[in-house]
Amino acid sequence: SGHAGRADPPSWYVAGRDHVWLPYAQMKTAAAPLPVVATQGSRLRLAEGRELVDGVASWWTACHGYNHPHIAISVARQLEALPHVMLGGLVHEQAARLAARLAALLPGDLGRVFFSDSGSVAVEVAMKMAVQYWINHGFRGRTKFVAFRGGYHGDTTATMAVCDPDDGMHRLFKGLLPEHVITDLPRDEETTAALDGLLAGRADEIAGILVEPLVQGAGGMLFHDAAVLQRLRVLADRHETLLIFDEVFTGFGRTGAMFACEGAGVVPDIVTLGKALSGGTLPLAATIASEKIFAAFWSDDPMHALMHGPTFMGNALGCAAANASLDLFEREPRLDQVKAIAARLADGLASCRGLPHVVDVRVRGAIGVVELDAIDIPALKARFVEEGVYVRPFGRIVYLTPAFTIGEEDLARLTGAIVRVLSET
Ligand code: PLP
Numbered sequence: 001s002g003h004a005g006r007a008d009p010p011s012w013y014v015a016g017r018d019h020v021w022l023p024y025a026q027m028k029t030a031a032a033p034l035p036v037v038a039t040q041g042s043r044l045r046l047a048e049g050r051e052l053v054d055g056v057a058s059w060w061t062a063c064h065g066y067n068h069p070h071i072a073i074s075v076a077r078q079l080e081a082l083p084h085v086m087l088g089g090l091v092h093e094q095a096a097r098l099a100a101r102l103a104a105l106l107p108g109d110l111g112r113v114f115f116s117d118s119g120s121v122a123v124e125v126a127m128k129m130a131v132q133y134w135i136n137h138g139f140r141g142r143t144k145f146v147a148f149r150g151g152y153h154g155d156t157t158a159t160m161a162v163c164d165p166d167d168g169m170h171r172l173f174k175g176l177l178p179e180h181v182i183t184d185l186p187r188d189e190e191t192t193a194a195l196d197g198l199l200a201g202r203a204d205e206i207a208g209i210l211v212e213p214l215v216q217g218a219g220g221m222l223f224h225d226a227a228v229l230q231r232l233r234v235l236a237d238r239h240e241t242l243l244i245f246d247e248v249f250t251g252f253g254r255t256g257a258m259f260a261c262e263g264a265g266v267v268p269d270i271v272t273l274g275k276a277l278s279g280g281t282l283p284l285a286a287t288i289a290s291e292k293i294f295a296a297f298w299s300d301d302p303m304h305a306l307m308h309g310p311t312f313m314g315n316a317l318g319c320a321a322a323n324a325s326l327d328l329f330e331r332e333p334r335l336d337q338v339k340a341i342a343a344r345l346a347d348g349l350a351s352c353r354g355l356p357h358v359v360d361v362r363v364r365g366a367i368g369v370v371e372l373d374a375i376d377i378p379a380l381k382a383r384f385v386e387e388g389v390y391v392r393p394f395g396r397i398v399y400l401t402p403a404f405t406i407g408e409e410d411l412a413r414l415t416g417a418i419v420r421v422l423s424e425t
Contacts, residue, residue: 010035042065053388066403071281078320102286126210144180147180208236218394357425366404373396
């Protein structure tokens with residue numbers, strides 16, 4: 001497949017070509033990766049000199065755009081002062097300030113913050129918290145989770161097991177994975193009654209209900225409304241089980257509210273954050289528990305402690321980036337920008353409706369989705385690059401999750417490219 005650019009590739013590109021194993025890629029047939037030499041705002045600069053408008057924001061992490069100077073300066077200062085100390089018996093200012101700020105921002109009494117370094121691990125920690133919550137209360141059999149079709153919670157073994165089982169990505173590993181209960185979201189009377197019955201029958205096996213609130217992301221960019229989450233809260237309370245929101249995708253403004261739980265007016269027992277937590281600059285994630293959860297671990301019994309501790313949890317550079325990112329949410333009109341993006345995405349993608357392979361067009365917050373029927377996705381990817389944009393469809397989904405700071409013209413280039421490319425099919 002060779003180098004995707006026009007000029008000779010840089011020497012580092014050639015040196016690494018046979019050694020960097022790419023994610024989600026059939027290495028034999030996948031297009032060669034594009035060599036990126038710099039980022040700025042909503043743009044990726046390629047080695048050959050061309051700039052692409054980035055429609056993905058690096059898996060929707062770079063909410064303030066790339067290279068925001070406030071984050072860069074904060075991280076640089078932290079690098080000189082204290083790049084990292086373990087949280088084993090130690091704490092530092094950036095972690096303490098960040099934990100307190102997250103507690104103040106999140107609804108209800110979600111305020112006990114356990115740091116980690118990726119979204120998958122944050123979800124695993126939430127699952128361990130939920131299971132041990134029950135053990136500490138004397139219930140040993142509650143080890144299964146109710147999760148939902150269309151859901152995605154990560155690629156580690158524990159999190160694969162709570163993803164949509166029909167997602168081809170994880171099917172190979174069935175024998176490795178524990179069995180959970182993957183069912184339909186309570187979208188209507190029938191599915192609500194089914195979930196109610198399921199929880200009534202199996203309450204003594206279930207540790208909690210795990211859901212991506214308002215938007216199921218990597219499992220298909222599927223939307224549901226606040227009423228679904230309100231029903232989950234009612235059912236979790238009725239059957240005395242825990243409600244966990246995985247906000248790794250939806251956290252930090254992506255759906256229009258700072259957090260989807262806040263937007264939906266539903267307070268879960270545990271929430272996970274990652275991705276945009278550090279403004280998309282450093283690997284950082286967090287699992288935040290309510291007082292009810294934390295109280296189950298507060299004991300004279302050492303066996304009641306949470307036995308988990310990733311080496312780089314609460315990394316000071318990551319926490320400095322996250323504090324700087326929260327400064328930007330305070331100082332700059334991010335949520336207004338999300339609202340404006342939503343309107344422009346709806347406008348710009350509207351003419352995809354009625355194109356030959358388009359099944360649905362939907363927008364929520366700074367998420368624009370065009371769902372297709374069977375179509376040649378690799379060919380689409382190459383066409384987007386030719387159009388000067390970076391758009392990375394998966395499954396049958398073409399989507400945009402741009403930086404909230406993206407300019408009107410760049411956003412129009414993204415939606416225009418999608419309309420043009422899909423018009424050719
Ligand atoms: N949970 C959700 C909702 C996600 O969207 C993702 C990543 O796409 C994850 C968990 C996993 O996060 P990570 O890739 O940082 O492990």
